[in-house]
């Protein structure tokens with residue numbers, strides 16, 4: 044091996060890896076991104092799933108993209124644009140009497156004026172509380188128990204943020220932040236469709252039901268992007284492709300089909316990586332966009348870690364519970380009671396709170412939901428690059444589908460696919476006859492395609508005990524790991540998953556400010 | 566990545582033959598021999614076992630250990646069997662010292678830390694044969710060891726209950742074993758391990774101990790425990806052999822300057838309050854820390870500590886007067902409280918009141934004069950002295966025979 048040079052290698056070209064690469068390259072570093080897949084983006088990609096039909100194969104709606112990242116990397120002038128923005132969420136009712144939720148205004152479903160008023164207040168305080176999380180998102184989390192000045196300032200800032208809510212809101216924030224969204228929605232609203240739809244904010248992408256603690260926190264995290272729902276033109280891959288372009292413009296090298304098989308060590312620090320074909324690349328700094336378990340166990344090896352830290356990594360909860368359905372349709376699907384305009388909304392199947400909780404119950408016992416919940420988007424209605432003329436693609440996040448299915452996924456996958464299509468058919472009776480192609484990604488497929496251990500949306504359950512200075516685990520929550528020269532930059536780090544870019548940006552700052560712990564003979 | 570399934574790495578203990586639910590405690594495999602000799606009829610608890618505080622009188626037992634030899638039942642000591650192709654790297658990541666320096670047939674003293682560099686326990690590693698080790702310690706550590714197996718191909722089992730063990734310590738211990746027929750025993754060096762044919766089984770002998778004198782530890786399957794005891798006492802009869810309990814051992818080990826978990830430091834994984842644990846440097850075990858190893862538990866924290874300086878010093882104190890300074894506060898000459906005594910005894914051999922004490926750094930340099938506040942009682946009347954004390958460098962009892970090979974017969 045040649046002498047360790049100052050090159051920075053980033054394992055994984057997910058959107059966070061690309062954001063990190065852009066910042067580091069911008070700061071003048073020599074950066075190489077190594078992505079195992081044939082294209083960049085990780086779970087934020089657009090890819091073909093049937094001849095002529097393309098879809099955002101992982102994330103399909105954009106609502107958390109870090110505005111600072113957007114601005115600092117000038118993503119919009121680099122070409123990022125949207126085919127839809129500020130989307131309305133439509134809570135579907137089988138009888139066609141749907142509820143339209145646009146910001147804090149409600150329409151349809153015989154909604155009461157009490158609910159309409161309550162919605163204004165709900166949005167007000169939820170957005171206010173989400174603002175606190177928003178301000179945490181693009182900061183390196185402070186550590187507790189140190190004497191370090193910046194840690195204290197970080198903690199004090201957050202405490203002050205909470206205090207500045209004023210007496211009533213602060214009390215309410217402290218009351219609800221750790222509890223479940225079921226109770227909060229019951230306290231505030233009457234309409235079952237409304238409650239069902241809003242509960243999804245707290246549970247999509249997680250292992251929670253509406254009645255699970257932490258679901259309010261997850262809802263606040265989801266809202267912390269402080270922006271409406273959008274679909275990038277060209278699908279989610281457009282975000283990643285734009286980022287890759289920016290990274291390259293700043294001088295980063297990006298290699299695809301380059302799978303890292305292990306992280307190399309020289310004494311107590313990293314010295315580079317080895318690719319699957321045996322090629323070794325030396326680097327003094329290795330930043331991993333892969334999830335923490337993959338990074339520390341599969342690539343570095345548990346034996347290169349101290350045991351307490353290894354145990355914490357082992358104990359990270361990160362089993363996915365989400366499936367993704369892609370349908371290629373030979374025409375516009377006909378949903379009861381929706382006109383073509385409304386069809387392009389974010390469509391939700393979550394008719395009431397108990398429906399969602401029941402759907403969740405199955406997953407506790409290693410079964411998928413008999414009647415799942417779904418978040419549906421038909422992006423081709425506003426973007427003709429995704430499907431041949433007159434044809435359409437439907438993309439749906441489907442819950443719950445546990446990673447460790449008791450019956451195993453090999454045969455059950457086809458059964459669940461059918462069940463989900465049946466579910467859609469209850470709202471769009473003709474949809475079966477329009478099917479050209481279908482694809483369902485179970486958490487195991489998600490694990491295989493995106494290389495995310497457990498197939499978890501956030502690279503690790505999003506919960507108060509796995510957030511901020513606890514994410515992924517203490518002693519690596521500041522992006523630097525306990526191994527000199529090894530950093531994390533993916534969704535497994537603060538502030539978690541979703542297409543945001545904040546983790547990548549924060550990690551770049553941590554890399555730029557890092558110092559080794561120097562050992563003897565190392 | 567490790568090949569062995571995580572669940573298959575640990576062999577569960579078979580309790581089916583133990584009637585501990587009847588007795589609420591295990592009887593040592595030597596119990597039938599200990600019981601008639603235990604004149605005091607008092608039993609203490611050592612982990613799961615009944616263990617005598619003293620058989621007759623701890624003073625007499627102490628003198629036997631320093632002038633003849635004594636037998637101490639070591640069976641309750643925690644023993645783990647560690648094997649498999651990664652046994653060495655596993656141990657090297659576990660403990661702070663370089664285990665590759667402990668060759669097959671040798672024993673090494675060691676300590677191990679949590680990630681924060683705080684000592685969990687100290688103990689001995691027996692390198693039984695290539696890739697096979699025994700780890701002995703005061704406390705139980707299965708959970709921590711299991712945690713440590715992650716990523717290593719090792720097999721782990723607790724063999725505390727499968728191995729009967731006796732410590733034979735004192736100046737006539739070698740002569741006793743020779744008479745018992747262990748040919749060549751006199752050639753064993755300190756920390757050597759040898760196997761001998763004994764009755765129809767194998768007896769393992771190590772030249773190790775907790776008394777700071779010439780001594781051996783004998784390891785055998787529990788079925789042969791009684792015959793070992795009998796043969797030992799037969800052979801030792803003319804060499805002044807006596808059974809010894811825990812009280813005498815405490816005096817001996819403090820004289821010899823050996824620390825003990827839960828006495829001189831809190832096992833880090835059993836300690837809740839921050840600041841109540843100690844690093845190896847704070848226990849005088851810095852010589853066991855080898856930073857040349859690229860990774861071991863606590864390494865990063867200990868590197869930081871080396872830069873920052875440590876908080877405590879564990880020292881030996883020579884205290885004026887004859888009152889053991891158990892549980893006492895230690896003060897500077899101008900009455901500033903700087904620490905506590907962790908273990909103390911009257912040392913009959915050194916004719917001094919001696920102690921181990923944990924002092925706030927930088928206190929504890931050899932020669933430093935301190936005061937120890939000793940409370941003592943005579944017929945229910947309490948008195949207090951502020952006894953002068955000096956920090957000493959050498960252990961209180963360190964005879965050349967400890968290392969001599971071959972050792973003298975008496």
Ligand SMILES: Cc1cc2nc3c(=O)[nH]c(=O)nc-3n(C[C@H](O)[C@H](O)[C@H](O)COP(=O)(O)OP(=O)(O)OC[C@H]3O[C@@H](n4cnc5c(N)ncnc54)[C@H](O)[C@@H]3O)c2cc1C
Pocket residue numbers: 054055056057058059060077078079080083084085086087100101102103104105106107248301302303304332333334337342365366367440489492493494495498499500501502532533534535539540541542543
């Ligand atoms: C089904 C699903 C639906 C989702 N829906 C949404 C949504 O609608 N909106 C939203 O905001 N978020 C959504 N998310 C979450 C979001 O997609 C992820 O949290 C986010 O994409 C994670 O980005 P990342 O860059 O941190 O990691 P990833 O996107 O996972 O990127 C990690 C990259 O590392 C690469 N890699 C791993 N190991 C190696 C190796 N050994 N060598 C080389 N490369 C390697 C992988 O191939 C991958 O490209 C969804 C996630 C899933 C799974």
